[in-house]
Amino acid sequence: MTKELMQVYQKTVLEHSRKPHHFGKLVNATHSAEGFNPLCGDKVTVHLTMNSNGTINEVSHETTGCAICMSSASMMADAIQALDSAAANALCSQVHTMLTSDSNDNPPGMPLKSLEGVRAYPSRVKCATLPWQTLLTAMMGETLTTTE
């Protein structure tokens, strides 16, 4: 396998995809949204409980999708726990930029840094961004998003 491909399917990614964190429904969710990727049939449901000042208390996702989508959702859930909505929004756009731009100066500790390699595969970028777009949709109080 080439280096490029190993970059995408690196150890962290495969581990998250095999055992996703925060997987499942959330009783008492205040916000939920579904996201689809019509290209491959990936589907992500994001559940949140947000308190009145907009902080994310709990998060979970139900993802049927490829390794990239699954691990992106898993890492996202890890990262946004306890953020307020402004911070979550900011993170969304940071991640989005990282996954779609050419720049390489992303801090090493940054969530999804390990998914950077996906940029070499334009058709797969949407797999990584879908959970984040669905998160945005959920935070806005909407229920459906698609990647096309």
Place this chain on the structure above:
Amino acid sequence: MTKELMQVYQKTVLEHSRKPHHFGKLVNATHSAEGFNPLCGDKVTVHLTMNSNGTINEVSHETTGCAICMSSASMMADAIQALDSAAANALCSQVHTMLTSDSNDNPPGMPLKSLEGVRAYPSRVKCATLPWQTLLTAMMGETLTTTE
């Protein structure tokens, strides 16, 4: 001008087209039909009075069309006068064959002999056959025909 073209627009044809015979409506027509050529907008209306045993007593045509269509209608009207329907039908198919086949052995006195040259112009063959097709339609008691 080439010989081919002069063959189509020969003197007889141009004369008929300038002064078509039997042009106009027919009071007491027993059979009438309209024919269209959508390609060029040619329109022929054939009126007949046929007696009970199927003989064509009178014939007229109202033609808006090109020189070929006009002269074909004019020559047709000359030719079918007083024919019975079997003879008229036979003539129709003779003329049709002459205008569409490659054979050259058509009797010199035959109606439309002078339009033989049209065979070199496939798109114009329909101009010559339209009056005859409309005649057939009229004899069958129908009212509309088209060449496509």
Place this chain on the structure above:
Amino acid sequence: MNSPLFNIDSIRAEFPILQQQVNGHRLAFLDNAASSQRPDAVIDAVSDYYRNDHANVHRGVHHLSHRATDAYEGAREKIRAFINARSIREIVFTSGTTESINLLANSLGQTMQAGDEVIVSRMEHHSNIIPWKLLAERIGIVIKVAPINEQGELVLDELAKLFSKKTKLLAISHVSNALGTINPVADIVALAKQQDVLVLLDGAQAIPHGKVDVQAIDCDFYAFSSHKMCGPTGVGVLYARESLLENMPLFMGGGEMVIAVSFEKTIYNDLPYRFEAGTPPIAQAIGLGAAIDYLEGIGMDKIAAYEHHLLELATTALSDIEGLRIIGTAAKKAAVISFVFDDIHPHDLGTVLDHQGVAIRTGHHCANPVMDFFGVPGTARASLAFYNDAEDIEQLVKALRVAVDMFR
């Protein structure tokens, strides 16, 4: 008019079809309003695509599918820029102008009811009449017809009187294919906006001949065909204002336009895909993109200026021929000249001209109501493109003189 800015000889050299002889004569192709010809750049773009990049679009993860999707969507972006739409979401690929108009009639038709009115004009092509007549038959809408004058121009005062509370759409050609008239579309749109009426422009004959800016015109819908603007056959465009398209009922159903389907529930795709059912005309859209590159390489303004020069040349030359009457003498005209002789049928003219290598169209040009208005069964029509030259016009005039001698 060979100038460093517009070198007609080198342009002609790029059109392989023009290099042939017909009936032993140089080909003077003057039937461009029916369908244009293609430069090598467009023909090669299509072949190259098939040779190197083809796969179905949007649904694949493999390289070819990517390349095909990028090329196809790249063409959409070229079209957006070409007509200055706001977003590619406003660019729907169809099979041609006719399908674009039918899409609209079918979709808007689902929101109309008996008695609703659609205004068209007397100078429309059948493609902008029949779809509305079908709606009239199916659901009872009423078609109102804006009149034209003896020059073949729309009578704006009369058009203005046709609006009523029931008017849902004004559907009108930007340029008439039978007369050449260029309609004052921005004024017409302004008129309609005052009445809150949507406007569809049939741009089939306008788009090949000058810069079209849908935002400047401010129309709601704009339809055109690739094959009339040096692109492949089999593809066209419906531009539609996004805010309208967003809420329009669907036309056709199939792959591409849905996200998820069960027999109970369907989730439809985003714009513009919701209106593109099935595998699209991929190679043709890419070819259309190449045609746009080619046209812009020359410059739409230069094309318009050069064609106007040809039109004046041809109009003057034809006016000299005794008995020739030009149908369509609007003050603003595209390079289309319809003409008749009282004593020579257009069809006979066509044959005699073809014999001399001159290709014109004869007949009703799919615009029967125009023919009825002028009381002619049809016309002969010479329609010019930027790859025509003065020699084509000389050849036309010479051939017409031969025909006149023959039939008189």
Place this chain on the structure above:
Amino acid sequence: MNSPLFNIDSIRAEFPILQQQVNGHRLAFLDNAASSQRPDAVIDAVSDYYRNDHANVHRGVHHLSHRATDAYEGAREKIRAFINARSIREIVFTSGTTESINLLANSLGQTMQAGDEVIVSRMEHHSNIIPWKLLAERIGIVIKVAPINEQGELVLDELAKLFSKKTKLLAISHVSNALGTINPVADIVALAKQQDVLVLLDGAQAIPHGKVDVQAIDCDFYAFSSHKMCGPTGVGVLYARESLLENMPLFMGGGEMVIAVSFEKTIYNDLPYRFEAGTPPIAQAIGLGAAIDYLEGIGMDKIAAYEHHLLELATTALSDIEGLRIIGTAAKKAAVISFVFDDIHPHDLGTVLDHQGVAIRTGHHCANPVMDFFGVPGTARASLAFYNDAEDIEQLVKALRVAVDMFR
């Protein structure tokens, strides 16, 4: 299988796109069910047409218009002969299978009323579901769904029970694009005829892979796409029995499909033109004609036999891979193999395979109800054509083993 009868090497040499490297590997193109590739003969037929003969069809008296019309109508005759229709009046050009089915749904829909039933099957492509769902939403027809079994075969007994007095149409695929199942269409038609029900066959996946004879099958309608049978994109066909087509309500309106138009009255054209509105996909139809010549030059029976041989080879080889499960194991199959791994997502497979030059499709293949039935979000699908060879299959298997190692 290189034999004097079927020389795969010389066939492959005729497909320029197959000669490339992808990601440093030989290209193994196994996404033919999505869209096929084209031989030089087809690509050149389209270019040659544009270079030498193009003009708009049917309406011109000049030479190019003639040549174009002859070529276009000649293609129609080739298609007639290819599927053994009785007459060219039964061959309607459309933009593809999807439009063919929408044409039918729209036309027949005008004769249906709320409660009327259309039977489809569980294995249909979205293109044969959504048009009927749109009719269900618009006028209240009822869709009944014929079930399939675990092998992905239609359950004929259950299908037979779905007919009622209200059944107006059975719309079913000849070959499933997601499963490869070849349906016993002649038997199905016989069943439907007993109930006086019309039958539409979606032939998109059948026509490239073997001889189709619409008279022998005795179906009423047959839809297919050029781009899946080595022809250009942007054109397809609806075959319709003449006696039915004669009385069917119109779909789209425009030029070509009318003879005379005034605002009061329209006289429609003859068959099949009445159903072809606007300038047709001229170059694409001609390219499709060239594709038919090419396919018949090889022989549809030989193509079917060779593909069957490839299918067996591939099925055996894939079955050896641990954890790989084939979805769609009908007794009669076309060369389509859908498969899944419980622990590897098809999309990831697709990327890893593409990296090794192997192009397959992954996802729902526009057949969501099939995916739901088998309880999978999607599959990986290798679909073979007559220009594939044993090396393509070896490359697929090798690439799959790499992927398995990577994800386990």
